[in-house]
Amino acid sequence: xxxxxxxxxxxxxxxxxxxxxxxxxxxxxxxxxxxxxxxxxxxxxxxxxxxxxxxxxxxxxxxxxxxxxxxxxxxxxxxxxxxxxxxxxxxxxxxxxxxxxxxxxxxxxxxxxxxxxxxxxxxxxxxxxxxxxxxxxxxxxxxxxxxxxxxxxxxxxxxxxxxxxxxxxxxxxxxxxxxxxxxxxxxxxxxxxxxxxxxxxxxxxxxxxxxxxxxxxxxxxxxxxxxxxxxxxxxxxxxxxxxxxxxxxxxxxxxxxxxxxxxxxxxxxxxxxxxxxxxxxxxxxxx
Amino acid sequence: xxxxxxxxxxxxxxxxxxxxxxxxxxxxxxxxxxxxxxxxxxxxxxxxxxxxxxxxxxxxxxxxxxxxxxxxxxxxxxxxxxxxxxxxxxxxxxxxxxxxxxxxxxxxxxxxxxxxxxxxxxxxxxxxxxxxxxxxxxxxxxxxxxxxxxxxxxxxxxxxxxxxxxxxxxxxxxxxxxxxxxxxxxxxxxxxxxxxxxxxxxxxxxxxxxxxxxxxxxxxxxxxxxxxxxxxxxx
Ligand SMILES: Nc1ncnc2c1ncn2[C@@H]1O[C@H](COP(=O)(O)OP(=O)(O)OP(=O)(O)O)[C@@H](O)[C@H]1O
Ligand SMILES: [Mg+2]
Numbered sequence: 001x002x003x004x005x006x007x008x009x010x011x012x013x014x015x016x017x018x019x020x021x022x023x024x025x026x027x028x029x030x031x032x033x034x035x036x037x038x039x040x041x042x043x044x045x046x047x048x049x050x051x052x053x054x055x056x057x058x059x060x061x062x063x064x065x066x067x068x069x070x071x072x073x074x075x076x077x078x079x080x081x082x083x084x085x086x087x088x089x090x091x092x093x094x095x096x097x098x099x100x101x102x103x104x105x106x107x108x109x110x111x112x113x114x115x116x117x118x119x120x121x122x123x124x125x126x127x128x129x130x131x132x133x134x135x136x137x138x139x140x141x142x143x144x145x146x147x148x149x150x151x152x153x154x155x156x157x158x159x160x161x162x163x164x165x166x167x168x169x170x171x172x173x174x175x176x177x178x179x180x181x182x183x184x185x186x187x188x189x190x191x192x193x194x195x196x197x198x199x200x201x202x203x204x205x206x207x208x209x210x211x212x213x214x215x216x217x218x219x220x221x222x223x224x225x226x227x228x229x230x231x232x233x234x235x236x237x238x239x240x241x242x243x244x245x246x247x248x249x250x251x252x253x254x255x256x257x258x259x260x261x262x263x264x265x266x267x268x269x270x271x272x273x274x275x276x277x278x279x280x281x282x283x284x285x286x287x
Numbered sequence: 288x289x290x291x292x293x294x295x296x297x298x299x300x301x302x303x304x305x306x307x308x309x310x311x312x313x314x315x316x317x318x319x320x321x322x323x324x325x326x327x328x329x330x331x332x333x334x335x336x337x338x339x340x341x342x343x344x345x346x347x348x349x350x351x352x353x354x355x356x357x358x359x360x361x362x363x364x365x366x367x368x369x370x371x372x373x374x375x376x377x378x379x380x381x382x383x384x385x386x387x388x389x390x391x392x393x394x395x396x397x398x399x400x401x402x403x404x405x406x407x408x409x410x411x412x413x414x415x416x417x418x419x420x421x422x423x424x425x426x427x428x429x430x431x432x433x434x435x436x437x438x439x440x441x442x443x444x445x446x447x448x449x450x451x452x453x454x455x456x457x458x459x460x461x462x463x464x465x466x467x468x469x470x471x472x473x474x475x476x477x478x479x480x481x482x483x484x485x486x487x488x489x490x491x492x493x494x495x496x497x498x499x500x501x502x503x504x505x506x507x508x509x510x511x512x513x514x515x516x517x518x519x520x521x522x
Contacts, residue, residue: 166387167391169384170377178377179338179360181360181389
């Protein structure tokens with residue numbers, strides 16, 4: 001029974017990691033950009049939600065709703081003003097720029113909010129739980145997991161059922177030919193990063209309500225996100241969700257054996273999957 | 288006045304000059320063939336018109352406007368669609384999605400939409416849910432042509448649509464051209480295969496080493512003149 005509980009908690013934790021990862025996966029899938037500031041952007045969004053909660057006295061969910069369009073606009077502008085300029089055949093410039101952005105964000109947050117760790121208050125939800133048979137499941141972990149599935153479904157819909165998604169895929173295949181179809185790659189990329197920042201905000205809501213965070217929390221989130229994306233297969237959204245779950249289950253499983261092994265077990269699972277399937281679980285047929 | 292003009296069009300790849308002052312005129316409703324050997328500069332010419340290679344504004348004029356410096360997506364929106372060399376289907380899109388991409392930006396009412404493209408190339412309707420790249424070369428070429436038609440372009444640029452295809456397949460594809468012409472589109476076909484190009488064209492221009500070396504109506508050009516213009520008089 002204890003193992004059923006462990007696996008279930010791991011699956012739910014995987015939902016959080018999937019939320020960290022889906023924005024990264026989206027951006028990488030469309031423009032082959034590895035955003036090293038992804039984790040810091042999640043932390044930035046968490047501070048934004050915290051500010052809205054404190055200043056306006058709103059609940060965290062309503063605050064996140066207000067943060068969504070702000071973060072979309074920020075992502076759009078970031079792509080337009082900075083990232084579009086460094087995207088090209090060489091992958092090094094975007095890596096350097098996003099690394100620089102990561103450092104700048106951490107320092108700016110440190111200036112603005114100090115190094116104290118903070119938490120977004122979620123009231124009674126923080127401790128609420130539902131009994132499922134003999135197992136008790138936290139409401140927040142459950143909401144996190146359902147949100148991860150919801151985000152995957154919505155992104156999947158955008159990708160495969162809308163003309164914007166068609167343009168995403170076409171531009172990812174071949175930006176020059178896409179431009180011959182009337183697509184402006186710079187604008188498609190800006191919309192993609194805007195959407196990724198919406199996902200980042202949802203991730204930030206759960207990161208900030210379920211655990212403490214401080215300005216340096218970002219890079220560790222980036223690693224989990226990165227591992228989930230690679231396990232799933234670059235560019236596959238369902239794969240990213242699966243990748244998050246695998247890391248989550250490995251972590252709770254490891255912790256069950258020895259609490260000190262939690263983090264390590266997640267990284268080992270990542271390495272094992274890479275050894276068996278170097279291109280991830282659901283790689284794209286072509287690249 | 289010509290619908291599409293190039294004036295003194297030059298093009299460079301780094302230090303290498305690929306075009307040396309090309310002047311061409313395409314009238315409304317006309318079909319022009321541009322022929323020339325490997326490396327003559329045909330693709331460079333097409334990419335310059337389509338905006339993939341940026342030019343000085345007045346080197347390319349379309350409908351009285353200087354478009355030489357415009358971005359490719361804006362040129363497509365203005366009404367110039369390209370069937371690129373090598374077909375260039377989007378591998379992660381189905382046949383139908385590839386076709387729909389053609390009308391992504393330029394959505395004008397006209398003769399061409401999914402149904403009429405499927406009438407032109409019925410095999411595509413059968414295969415519409417398959418990935419574009421699962422099709423044979425000839426069928427892929429049909430998708431690429433259909434995709435360009437979906438925008439109801441005023442000018443259709445076709446870069447070596449016969450490349451790598453069997454003669455019978457080439458004939459099939461060229462059989463669609465009278466229908467495309469009937470709809471009023473002006474067409475530029477670039478070919479190494481002189482025979483097909485001469486059959487559909489009102490005017491033929493021969494290119495060699497970045498220059499137009501011979502121009503005329505297909506019936507007034509002799510084999511020898513074309514041979515000389517194609518390979519140089521010494522060849
Ligand atoms: N990207 C490039 N970089 C450098 N040189 C190029 C490039 N593309 C073409 N060239 C050169 O420019 C010249 C013209 O090339 P272009 O592709 O326009 O010829 P083409 O007439 O289309 O030939 P083909 O019939 O083989 O398609 C050639 O000498 C070619 O080597
Ligand atoms: Mg060529």
